[in-house]
Amino acid sequence: MFDVPVSIAAALVGGLADVLQPVAGGLATALAIMLFTAAVRVVLVPLAVSAAKGERTRARLLPKVQALQKRHAKNPQRLQREMAALYEKEGATPLSGCLPMFAQVPFFMVMYRLFVSATVAGHQNLLLAHTLLAAPLGQNWIGVLGGGLLSPASLVFLGLFVLLGAVAVWTSRRVTAEGSMGLVARIMPFGTVAVAAFVPLAAGLYLLTSGAWTAAERAVLRRRIVAAA
Template structure:
């Protein structure tokens, strides 16, 4: 996706510069820490979009009783129901699609960050971020390759297992507010991380942790206010 080449290159330079600043941590740890720091900075810049999304969700929650009443009253007349719902949203200054726009606006930024940590090359050159290690485990290696080569209980594999445990903990926290089959959806990050480079796994952990904390705060202060 050549459209993302320039943003990915910019993100690579940003992470590299941050790793240089954190160089006192050591070669590998500074890169891993830089991934977390840059992820937090990027997600922090997206907070206004998350707030707009939460406000849209609050509007939908607030209108649910009225929407249910209209559906009970005009459920057999789809055209009338559609007109009544449109009138309701117009009267309340809300929209059934409120919050979707902010969510979509975040996706290109997150896609750039994700691609940075799964790409072997950036702007035609080797992705040097993946050449570093974390606790002796290459940031460019995935768990499937490590476990298949060194064994499940080898030190590099244990680094991944620790990452999986942290991802599972975040997934459990996130799933508490979901219902039905959706409760299992957050745990998909653990499965995905097994096939991703360690650098992408670190990014995934930082990003999902931010998302879980952000949703918890916004849900309490905006959606359920």
């Protein structure tokens, strides 16, 4: 299923790394992964804009939603129908804000597969030999712990976790949704730290780049679209 996309990703990441090698040296492949991720996010910008417009619509509808919740507090089925009708009438959906996240899943899986596959298109996967400082890009944190928690390779992962945590805190503090959906939205960013411990370092770099992009993108779109409501 992912064979062709993985081959394309290997060519793109490998080509970018070759271009960056004279300037970035040993950091070339890691930077290539981050540039690949940024390119994916550029492609998904229209979905992010749509999500921001959806947030603006939901903010505008909030008084009506609260009125429905008060009116039908004792009739959850009726409340669900009325809210669905309201969102349909306004052309909005409570899940529109999740579209960019869901659309990224295939790209993340391609990056994951690229750095766990011994061969790509029938040839040895040379990207597995590349590193970020002392840590192999195809290895996960659990796999390097045998050398000790404070080994050079483990320290690279620990630095990644710190950066992912910082992005998660920044993102979580700027969630405006309330109730159970707001709670989930505040907790979800921290899931990247847990995921990064079990996936190859290359996939962790994808998560970091994408998370930082999301934080910056939301700040810009909130100011230009949501705040303009």
